[in-house]
Amino acid sequence: MQKSPRRRSLRPAKLLRRPSKSLLPNMTPGRMSTKRADQQANNWRTYIIVVVALALLGIGGTALVILRRTDQALANIQTSDPRANTPNSNTNNTVDTAPNTAPFVPATLKQPFTMLLVGVDKRAEAVTEGVRSDTLILVRINPQGNWATMLSVPRDSVVPLPSGALGKVNSAFSYGYYNAEQLYGAGTSQDAGGGAAAAETMEQFLKIHVDYIAQVDFHGFERLVDSVGGVIVDVKQALVDPEYPTENHGVERIYIAPGVQLMDGKTALIFARSRHSTNDFDRSKRQQQVLKAVLNQVRSRDLAANVSLLPNWINVLEQNVRTTLPMSDVSTMTDLAGIASHLDSSRIAQFSINPTDVRVDNVLTSDIYWNENDIQLLVKKWQNGSTIPGVATLQVLNGSGVTGVGSSISDALSNTGFSVLAAGNNQGSPTTILYDIGDHTSERQQLMSALGLNTTQVITNAGRPAGAASDASMVLVVGADYQASWTGATP
Numbered sequence: 001m002q003k004s005p006r007r008r009s010l011r012p013a014k015l016l017r018r019p020s021k022s023l024l025p026n027m028t029p030g031r032m033s034t035k036r037a038d039q040q041a042n043n044w045r046t047y048i049i050v051v052v053a054l055a056l057l058g059i060g061g062t063a064l065v066i067l068r069r070t071d072q073a074l075a076n077i078q079t080s081d082p083r084a085n086t087p088n089s090n091t092n093n094t095v096d097t098a099p100n101t102a103p104f105v106p107a108t109l110k111q112p113f114t115m116l117l118v119g120v121d122k123r124a125e126a127v128t129e130g131v132r133s134d135t136l137i138l139v140r141i142n143p144q145g146n147w148a149t150m151l152s153v154p155r156d157s158v159v160p161l162p163s164g165a166l167g168k169v170n171s172a173f174s175y176g177y178y179n180a181e182q183l184y185g186a187g188t189s190q191d192a193g194g195g196a197a198a199a200e201t202m203e204q205f206l207k208i209h210v211d212y213i214a215q216v217d218f219h220g221f222e223r224l225v226d227s228v229g230g231v232i233v234d235v236k237q238a239l240v241d242p243e244y245p246t247e248n249h250g251v252e253r254i255y256i257a258p259g260v261q262l263m264d265g266k267t268a269l270i271f272a273r274s275r276h277s278t279n280d281f282d283r284s285k286r287q288q289q290v291l292k293a294v295l296n297q298v299r300s301r302d303l304a305a306n307v308s309l310l311p312n313w314i315n316v317l318e319q320n321v322r323t324t325l326p327m328s329d330v331s332t333m334t335d336l337a338g339i340a341s342h343l344d345s346s347r348i349a350q351f352s353i354n355p356t357d358v359r360v361d362n363v364l365t366s367d368i369y370w371n372e373n374d375i376q377l378l379v380k381k382w383q384n385g386s387t388i389p390g391v392a393t394l395q396v397l398n399g400s401g402v403t404g405v406g407s408s409i410s411d412a413l414s415n416t417g418f419s420v421l422a423a424g425n426n427q428g429s430p431t432t433i434l435y436d437i438g439d440h441t442s443e444r445q446q447l448m449s450a451l452g453l454n455t456t457q458v459i460t461n462a463g464r465p466a467g468a469a470s471d472a473s474m475v476l477v478v479g480a481d482y483q484a485s486w487t488g489a490t491p
């Protein structure tokens with residue numbers, strides 16, 4: 001049978017490999033350097049994003065079908081969160097050094113929520129080095145605004161650890177893993193202990209609240225990509241890696257040509273994982289590229305095509321994903337379906353802690369000490385989604401004369417899906433006025449509905465009122481007509 005011609009713009013990537021022996025003739029597993037082993041373990045940086053994104057977003061629209069078919073599989077994916085059994089988890093977006101006595105309560109999926117994605121290296125070859133987390137990514141999802149943001153935290157970042165000492169952030173998981181019952185009580189699994197300790201460390205370091213945790217294994221990544229027919233990636237420049245690590249602890253030479261590529265799972269993995277071609281920051285961009293390519297490929301398929309893949313997907317997810325999301329709850333599946341149907345990859349923003357965006361206060365060997373003020377500025381951008389096209393950022397200015405009103409209303413509006421900046425103060429106003437610095441029709445109408453404002457209290461294409469932040473696209477000046485019900489505003 002004559003083969004159909006391939007599309008030139010979607011040519012499969014070419015990989016030129018040489019055996020390990022020709023590159024490093026004396027290389028053996030026992031003599032491989034620790035640095036090389038660390039490099040090989042870094043395949044997490046891709047898998048954690050893609051696999052969980054598929055679990056939460058790609059198959060969300062058909063999750064009810066999965067629930068009916070494979071209750072046991074979903075039960076295996078779901079794991080308990082031991083933070084619910086301890087009083088030392090924070091429930092606010094501000095983390096103090098002193099423990100919070102309030103019990104841990106996760107958000108619902110109808111409100112903006114945060115999930116910590118943890119990539120854990122448990123390979124048999126790494127047993128002597130101990131179980132560790134190689135990737136930590138925080139995902140912020142806003143269901144009402146239909147956008148999401150991701151924040152990567154470098155594993156060499158120095159942070160306060162659950163042990164009370166300062167150390168690399170990736171050691172938090174290990175500490176919780178090997179001290180699970182001591183930290184969280186008898187019967188706590190090591191996986192659950194590790195995830196909880198990592199989440200609490202993120203809360204302390206970034207001064208945020210982590211609602212859910214997901215731990216990811218990487219073995220199913222290639223199968224997932226292959227199951228959707230590969231992914232289309234535009235390779236901006238040729239990728240050449242003379243020492244790409246292999247599974248047998250050797251290396252091989254990799255070459256991926258520039259141009260639009262139709263990549264299978266193995267090639268997509270290599271493209272995102274390679275670390276010798278340029279630097280870690282370029283690799284981070286490639287990983288984001290692969291993630292969006294996978295999501296786009298899944299979303300481009302019709303429902304029937306995706307349903308046909310469910311048995312394979314659920315098998316891969318069951319083997320490689322554990323999450324504290326209540327997967328067996330029908331309402332969770334319904335909420336995930338709603339998120340998946342409205343969230344487009346163009347409304348997913350990527351952030352990372354890196355020297356371009358955050359000053360480095362100190363470096364000791366490989367330990368990185370980041371500037372705390374710059375960290376908080378980056379976290380705010382990650383939380384409010386202000387870099388996503390079409391997302392209007394709201395700031396509340398308190399001109400009512402009542403202390404704390406601005407912050408209270410900001411929190412209430414944030415919980416209902418508005419992208420909210422830090423509250424400020426105004427000199428005083430007898431009437432509450434909404435300044436729309438532009439014409440954000442959708443957000444403006446939602447805010448008017450939530451607070452019961454009339455058209456006389458709204459100014460469109462307005463100038464920026466005194467005290468407003470430069471990046472605020474809408475400003476609510478709360479006047480003396482403030483109503484207490486606004487602190488629980490719902491659109």
